[in-house]
Amino acid sequence: MNKVKFLVATLLGVLFVACSEEENLSQTGKTGFLVSLAEDVKVESRSTPEELGEPVASQFNLKITNQVTGSELYNDSYTNQLIPASAGMYEIEATYGDNPVLALDAPYYKGTAEADLADGESKTVQVNCKVANALASVVFDNSGTNTFESQFASSYGVRVSVNGSSTTLTDNGKSAYYRAGSMPVFTFVGTLRNGGGEKEVPLENSDLSSPSTFAAGKHCRITLKLSDAAPGLRVEISKVEVDSVTINETIPLEWLPKPKVTAEGFTDNTLFMYETETPTAKFNFNLSSALQELKFTLNLADETYQSLNKTYTLSELSEEDRTALTNAGVVLPVIGSKEASLDFTGLAAKLTGSTSGEVLSNVITLDEVKANNRVLEGEQVYTIQTSAPDFELIVYPGNTWTKQFTANTQIIHGNADVIRKGMTFEYRTSETDWMSSRDSLITGLTPGTNYQVRLKYGKHYKETNVATYPIIELENGDMEDWNYDDGPEASWPSKGPFWKRWYVRTNKDETTDGWCSLNYYTTSNNDPKAYCSNSGTEQSSDKHSGSYAAEIKTIGWGDGTTAASPFSTIKQNTPGELFLGKINNNEKEYGIQYESRPTNLIFWYKYNPEGSHEFTAKIVIENKNENVILAEEIFNGSQQDNYVEKNIFINYKDEYKHLEPTHMYILFSSGENSNSEVDKASVLRGSRHIGNILYIDDISLVYDK
Template sequence: MKKVYYGLLSLLCAGLVSCAKDEAQSSLKGRIDVRVNTDQSLSDDVSRAAGEVTEPDLKDFALTIASADGEVSNSWDSFEKFEPVFVEVGTYTVTASYGEAESEGFDALSYLGSTNVEVRKDETAEATVTCTINKAKVSVAYTDDFKKYFSSYSAYVSSSKGNKVTYTADETRGAYFVPGDLSLFLELTRQGISQKITLNPKNFTAEVKHEYRLTMDVDASTASLNIIFNDNPASEENVSINISDEALNAAPPVFTPYGFKSGTPLEVLEGETVSDKLEAYLNAPAGLSKCELTTVSEALKAQGWPEKVDLMKLTEEQSQKLTELGLSTRGLGANHDKIALIDFRNVLSHLYCVADGNDTHVFTLKATDALTKVSDDLVLNVTTRNNGFAITLPESVPYGVNTMTVSLNLEGDPSQVTFWYMFMNVWQEFTAEQVDIQPGAEANKYAVTLTYPMPLNYTDTNVKFKAEHRNKRFEGEVRVDDPELTLSLKNGDADVWATKAYLQVTASAKSRASRTISSSTVEIQYKEGEDWKAWPHQSYDAETGLFLLTGLGEGASETEGVPYTLRAVYKRGGEAVSLSEELSITTEPKAQVGNAGFEEWHTASHSFNVSADIFGNPHYRDWYLPWNENEADIWWAVNSKKTMLSECTAANLDFKVFPTVSWSSSNKANGEKSIQVATVATGAWAVPTGGAVTAHAGEIWIGTANDNGDHASEGHSFVSRPTSLSFWYQYSPVKSETFYMKIELKAEDGAVLASNEIAKGASETAGKTITLPFEYSVNKKVSSIYMVFKSSTADSPEYNTKVEMEIAGKNQTSHIGSVLRIDDIKLNYE
């Protein structure tokens, strides 16, 4: 059946037409007039005649006219308000609609139609729009045999949109559904059956402009439920189901939730998860046939999560997406049986709020067994509490700085936020070292200082910035100021030493002509309390263009430097005419090496794998280590194991074997001890002629030793740049031997920044202090320090036949060569 509605053009008089032409004048415009046809027919798979459909009223049709680019130029919520319209020459799409296209139910009838028209100058284009029903219609009927078999009954149809339309026992109307997958459910009660049962006997895909009739029939002789599809008893789409008392009494599928209660909202912070289980356990005694998951979540939908899916018949794409978004299942694959598990715990981290407030995500599980019995719905209702993620950017950043502070609002862990900057049209992520997050005065508010790898010195384009937290993103831009004066560190922290700092002062491009940087025009000031004062020791190098501040770091400790707040002031005639932004620096600490006075020692006992002494006792020797027992931060290593692992026979007990490194309490500069590095001879001693003997030079170094007493590593972490090294020493060589000493300061990349050495240290019996200066090759931060002392530089050190000397505070006899004593190592900062 068709019905035609005409626009009001036919009612316009000739005078109105004439006036309209006058208005159009010579502009490139034409008119559009519209008439609407409604086609109310429905078809099904057997091309059955159309059912009766209520005719909509003209006033309930809406109308839109859109240009070729999709922009709506005219619209009317009621067709009776339409009048022909003048539009620019071109192609237009005219669309008429009735009802809500996405609604489903008995009163959800809707129509849609559109057509294209070509508008020419000074002509009227007539658009004829035929509107057809844009949904599928479904009706349910029951035979007398069906009504006799069950004491009560009803049906409902569930759609892929997640809607549920109920058909009561006396319902004769058809309901309208958006085209897609539909499932028929029957809720039945039979006399003698303990409880109402739910069956899911029919599933089908509904097409637009089709009508589907499902007739419920019962064959009592075979205890079968027969569903006649579209009034065609011979159709292959009809179904027959066992409804014997035994089958009806069989237990339906049952879901058991763990970690939640069905239908009760579970609140979690956006992007977070729960520590306990969040699982649905499914038991289907008759065997599983279907397990449907219906999801209502705008966040998951945006990420590709299907709104409705059978977990037992997933496509490869669906399975991959659900797994990617955290869903885990067991027992629902090809080898499914009677039990299954659906785990939602890891899904929670993918939930986010699409708007400013909290958001709700609903997961509904429904299972069907082999007898088409249906479980009660299990509903996981999750409310994500909005974490308030928001970024506030500064209006601008000073010219030439390499830091920017933004405000972050977030309930949750701010370290989970990633920050990005644009470089060469590519987004680059700030590293952890470039992000400093400090809590603000209010809860969930943070000040985030970002350190760029380059100065922000471009004013022609804005600084592009991005921040991401899980599924949320912020993008913005910040303007770079063009200040008259900028104070900065040209080489970053490497320009700040323990007692000095190199500063760069630049004038802006606009003020460069009137701002000549020199020691007579620019003054570096520091903040003391609320007052600004000129730094008393400053100079300017015109060749490098840098200011040098000396005399910094007063009061620094071995672990902490001294902070300063500085600024540059441009002066004219003694008066300040412009100021730079403030610059905060912290000097390097005046660090020292560990156990520099060698007062800390402990003794370890070593057992030799050799024959016992004449009394049958195993041989033990003590060796001495320059750090406290159980020390967490060990600086020094010794090569004493070179002598401690030598042989010692019972026949030569007077020739002891001693460590190459020990302490001396009688030969020192200050304190109670110094370190004693001695050459020791070891080997198999034969009486009286002697045997093979090896002499080892004593050695101590910063690093670690292996089991053979050799270097396993060299160096210890260090952060400061001293100007020189001082230490006290005493050296008693055998014959004309010399000692060796070296120190190195290295950068993080391994480059040696400064070093010094004593290649051939001469005899010094009284003891004296020596100072070795450092010259730094490049301006980099120090990362490690290495130092080594050796008692002899000879390839085959000499030794005395028998010497009595102090070994760790005791006078003992051994074969000792050259002896070097070291004390009071000090790194100087000037």
């Protein structure tokens, strides 16, 4: 039996509708009937529930008969328009259905009314309608140990017989309708499994023998169960329930609205997605009764699933097709279910995009959705448009080293988690085959080598080129190469020279990149006396290894400087420096051209400060094109009587990872002193004012990556 429950309170129980009051008033002044139909014991309404589609009153036949003459004034489909009539007594009858002896789901509705029509009168007559035949339905209780499904083949049911006619009730929800006052006979029929033969069991019960059970508008519900009985099974009546039914509980399926479709995830029948995304792609069917049939056609552009391209009829679906659709991620509805949907969400998650950049159109056509013997109006076409995932491969200069690099990925469109889990990296030189890595960190590379690298996800990939940095050794980092010029000779008897201008290189050209000092400055006055002009950085045999080291001193000097410690006059007090760079127009310039990325700076030092002072060691790596410092590390050291190694790890600034190094410098400074701390010179012309003394040897850059 099919039930419809209306939830809108103001319309509850209302089935049939009169024409509007305005229409009634517009037709007054004419003789005739205005007929409205209403279900008995229900409240009349002026509007038809929208859920019913067309007004259900139009399904009725209306017959108006003159009670005196017996002539029919009207015998046709119901109308809410004025039916002209002359004065007299009339019987008005509204009916729906044929009132068959016995049929499945065939309700018969009837209502009558009498009216006395005066001449010139326009009268509204309400006809109360009700269910005029009776019906029965069966419930099979499968909750016990023995179930109907396990013991009988699928053809079991209850045969209903009335006056030589018969029909069979199964578990499909249909009801048997028969004329009021009939005395139907009920018999269980079924075929036992495993060759057990046919079984027929008459169903007898006091309710099934009572005429009141089969009166007009009565619904007889029979519940059956199986009980164990030696030597076989016994079919028993669990209960019989008899209820009165109303028209809105027995409305014919065809009166219910056509199926409707709500598409989740689609906008204007289109769902746009990128491969790896998992959008909802689901068709929910708004049904007034159980799903009877579904037909749909697939035309998928995705090569992987083109084998699914065909038209499917749900009731005729082969196991092979059902399995193929299920494996592809399609969830099918069940015929007989009122809550039904066709779900392509699983398939959508598997769809891929084209490697050529083309958008693939995967078309789903709903050809037929059938319920309550009505079908969806016209085919509905939906498209899932799929594009390839959009991602970028970037290898930043700041993530590239001499022996490794990190491939950075940017996911623009697509499921980032899915792409990252499934992607691989490949790299090669012009002379090697592709090598694969699951890790974005590619190691074991050759310094100063060009590589081609690509990011792969499925059949999609992005490529770029990267060059590892060369290993650049520091020239004269062992402090073994020196040169010098003697200072000027004096004019008095002890001529000298009393000092040297030292160069930390084999030549004397400090206008080119290399190790430099402030000697150009502290000897710029070229005075013969060492306490007036001298080198703050010079060669020393007090070394860590090899033959020499750099001795970097804070010195007093300058024109007018005297040598009378501790009462000397000191005009200039300058910390000594050793740095990578050059001297340009008698001005120091830090930095040499340098295009690599070391990981560490190592040097050996000892330090004898005059007072509680510290020396400074610094390494700076920069991009002079953009005038930014890519890395800067500073170390301040205190007194150290013996040589010790210092290893400085170089931290690079991540915000400048997109820039390459162009220059680098290393700087050592002996540290500040007061004049009194450097006041050491005596009256001897070779005597010098000296403060802090820093020894530096074996400077090297480390390339651990």
